[in-house]
Amino acid sequence: MKFFIDTANLQEIREAAAMGILDGVTTNPSLMAKEGKPNNKETIREICGVVGGPVSVEVVAIEPDAMIKEGEEYAGWDKHVVVKLPTTKAGVKACKALADKGIKVNMTLCFSPNQALLVAKAGATYVSPFIGRLDDISENGMDVIRNILTIYRNYNYQTQVLAASIRHPMHVVDAALAGAHVSTIPFKVLEMMFNHPLTDKGLAAFLKDYEKVRKG
Numbered sequence: 001m002k003f004f005i006d007t008a009n010l011q012e013i014r015e016a017a018a019m020g021i022l023d024g025v026t027t028n029p030s031l032m033a034k035e036g037k038p039n040n041k042e043t044i045r046e047i048c049g050v051v052g053g054p055v056s057v058e059v060v061a062i063e064p065d066a067m068i069k070e071g072e073e074y075a076g077w078d079k080h081v082v083v084k085l086p087t088t089k090a091g092v093k094a095c096k097a098l099a100d101k102g103i104k105v106n107m108t109l110c111f112s113p114n115q116a117l118l119v120a121k122a123g124a125t126y127v128s129p130f131i132g133r134l135d136d137i138s139e140n141g142m143d144v145i146r147n148i149l150t151i152y153r154n155y156n157y158q159t160q161v162l163a164a165s166i167r168h169p170m171h172v173v174d175a176a177l178a179g180a181h182v183s184t185i186p187f188k189v190l191e192m193m194f195n196h197p198l199t200d201k202g203l204a205a206f207l208k209d210y211e212k213v214r215k216g
Helices: 010-018 029-034 041-051 064-075 089-100 113-121 131-136 141-155 169-178 187-192 197-215
Strands: 002-006 024-026 055-058 081-086 105-110 126-129 160-163 182-185
Touching (some): 002 010, 002 187, 010 041, 010 187, 024 041, 024 182, 055 105, 064 081, 081 089, 089 105, 089 113, 105 113, 113 126, 126 141, 131 169, 141 160, 141 169, 160 169, 169 182, 182 187
Parallel strands (some): 002 182, 055 081, 126 160, 160 182
16 A cells, blocks of 8 residues: 655655655645645645655636646646646546546545546546545445445456545555555544554663663
């Protein structure tokens, strides 16, 4: 499984990259606004330079032609940019047009296997099912992931399933067990994945024993 980090915070991105386990980054207008930054060439190129892997940059246009124009601009900023489009009728049209030009696309705000099937047929590089938001309304987000993966295997679609709206470490585990290609993880959840009380207890015991021997 590939690990993307879901943030526009450069410090978090640098820390994740320094761990040696970061494959990419997903951003959106809300995450950019949280950092006080719009989608601009300078910021995105800086993120791409740190990551050296796919960086999703989301359009704000809502009409197909405008989405295509905006996507083409973003794709020209850096070779690592993946254009992020909403899973709407307009978004699917723009996805097809951009994919036909060799531009990688991440279809976001996907909530159903039907939507995932449409974006795969349109040539999306990634589809991003939002499992946390599905759980919030008493639907099983992981069932959606599993169903999408089954459909893609049935027809050999090359679109990668990117588990999004990750809320806790078990979402990552469940997505990995289901076979999702990517999880995009908030930094705080990534840090939680390191934690286990037995690791802390064992390390404390090792250090205590070492100190006893060292002091003689």
